[in-house]
Amino acid sequence: MLLGHGAAAQEAFPREPVQAVLAAALGAVLERHLDAAPPADLGLWTLRGLEVLDPQLKAEMQSGTLLLNAGDRLLAARPLPPPLPNAPPDAAAPALALGLAALFEAAWQASPLLRRAGPERMLRSGFEELFNHLDPYSRYLTPEEAQAARGRRIGQVGLGLRLAAGRGREVVLATVTPGGPAIEAGLRPGDRVIAIDGEPVSAQDLAGAAALLEGPAGTEVVLRLQRGGRRFQVRLLRSLLPPETVHVERRDDILWLRLDNFSTATDRHVLQALTEGFPPDGARATRPRGVVLDLRGNRGGLLGQAVAVAGAFLPGGVVAQTAGRHPDAARIYLAALGDRTAGAPVVVLVDGRTASAAEIVAAALADQGRAVVVGSATTGKGLVQLVMPLPNGGELLVTWSRVLAPKGWPIQGLGVLPALCTSLGEEATAAALARLRLDDPPMAAVLARERAARAPVPASEVAALRSACPPAEGRPGDAAIARILLTEPNAYEAALAR
Structure with a gap:
């Protein structure tokens, strides 16, 4: 069930689907994350993710109540229920998700920026801010990203090449896999990669350069390269490669x-x-x-x-x-x-x-x-x-x-x-x-x-x-x-x- 990416894709805020995602996600964090965090903190951090999309919004917590403001105006407030004695760690998730979904909807109605961003981007920003307070590796994958990740877990989708840092800030091809798209296009180890799909790349962000290469099998990626004094461009079709590790x-x-x-x-x-x-x-x-x-x-x-x-x-x-x-x-x-x-x-x-x-x-x-x-x-x-x-x-x-x-x-x-x-x-x-x-x-x-x-x-x-x-x-x-x-x-x- 996709939530849509903008106002054109979704005229009314999909409150129930958003609440369902928040309940499942927050329940998982409360029950399983390595470090315990109070439900109130999780709620506040998630709500503050909306501030990234619209700086006019301001989330805060006062006396156990989540408040959402737009400038000097209070948009909505939702009290959080007190913790239940002897309850499992994830017991607070449904009520927390209920309050957050209501606050998300109030923000959506008040902010053109959020309506243009869409509910999926609102969820992503909320989870990004939440995990900024927890650890550097937990993250949320959108439905499209999750589908691509599942494909990579089943088999390595790629181009038959591996990047490495060259001289200075240069990114070069470290290896080219036999039988892969890169070698069939005539690429060689040592070729310098200047840009991927028009995005300049640097050895200072090698992980970011590698991420630009990822994508579903059957899609294309355009590489701008340099070999000696010659610059050239190739189109590579991502294929399902046997793992050559x-x-x-x-x-x-x-x-x-x-x-x-x-x-x-x-x-x-x-x-x-x-x-x-x-x-x-x-x-x-x-x-x-x-x-x-x-x-x-x-x-x-x-x-x-x-x-x-x-x-x-x-x-x-x-x-x-x-x-x-x-x-x-x-x-x-x-x-x-x-x-x-x-x-x-x-x-x-x-x-x-x-x-x-x-x-x-x-x-x-x-x-x-x-x-x-x-x-x-x-x-x-x-x-x-x-x-x-x-x-x-x-x-x-x-x-x-x-x-x-x-x-x-x-x-x-x-x-x-x-x-x-x-x-x-x-x-x-x-x-x-x-x-x-x-x-x-x-x-x-x-x-x-x-x-x-x-x-x-x-x-x-x-x-x-x-x-x-x-x-x-x-x-x-x-x-x-x-x-x-x-x-x-x-x-x-x-x-x-x-």
């Missing part, structure tokens, strides 16, 4: 695995690569000396895939834990596949763009003493969102649990800190490697503090820990450091968690 190479007697993200088939590709590299009946002399798991630029994906991939390197034990306010949010994820590398040494490469599921893998292998992490502090995205369907066909992504590493420290905010930091420059990296060769791990004290941290971690402690190895884009020398560690067992052992 794992790239495998055996080089210098090392198995190199680069994971772009964690999609539905990532674990199968990793298991295949490890089985081919470390066959159960193969001679030890033919096996690679170690594995480099490259998670730089990996923004995450499916939690279950992260657990499975980490489990392929672990003999057993905890991969991750989740904890939240709702009883169902508490879970322990165990390694179940068994180590498919026969105990071979592993180096994990990370950078400031490594996030979410990729951080879970890096944290698990580091905490279990199974791998040495090299690079910089990662993003620190350790919150899990629950997808809640809404009556209008939209969806609410509600943050309901935090991810804890095997040793109990929270990934959110802290990120994963490496055992060997490469983001402080070549001289600092060389000095850190020299200390490892002397069995003096340079990050030992910082890593011990991180693993002793418990949620919620004070912002000052987060800043202090991350400053020891600031997040940065992966360095060209990271691979060389990984190769050194895998060829120098003493330095590798010194860097492992103790």
